[in-house]
Amino acid sequence: MALFRHERRRYPRVNDILRISYQIGNDDLRYNCSSRDISEGGIRLNLYENIKTGTAIKLGIHLEDVAQPCWTIARIVWIKGTPGRDYPFEAGIEFSVLAPDFRASIHNHIQSITNKRSGFAE
Incomplete structure (x- = not known):
């Protein structure tokens, strides 16, 4: 039995509850939800x-340290039911379009969380 599980992820993820807005395809309706964790590659x-x-x-x-939401195009990679929770589904999202300003905002946000949890000043 292996003692350590190999992490296959390209980008490290951090647990973080963020407010999220999203639109499906070309639909004009906007929905709201929350995140469970985030990385530079997805959420x-x-x-x-x-x-x-x-x-x-x-x-x-909606990042705490950015006035406006950071928008990007993404895709649903996996989805599963979450019986007994407040929300019925949990989904893995991959960022498809990574504009430099979006990537920088996400990177800085993750770095800030990592620094706070490690006890480093920003």
């Missing part, structure tokens, strides 16, 4: 609806 969301794997979404992440 895990708590959802109230079952969105088909592979679906493109426009994603707005």
Whole structure:
């Protein structure tokens, strides 16, 4: 039995509850949800609806240290039911479009969380 589980992720993730806005495909309706964790490559969301794997979404992440939400295009990589929780679904989201300002905002946010949890001053 292995003592350590190999992490296959390209980017380290941090647990973080963020306010999220999203639009499905070309739909004009905007929905809200929250995150469970985030990395520079994607985010895990708590959802109230079952969105088909592979679906493109426009994603707005409301970071504490940024005045406006950071918007990007992403896709649903996996989704599963979460019986007994306040939200019925949990989904893994991969960022598809990584504009430099979006990437920098996410990187800085994750670095800030990591520094706070490690006891380092920013």
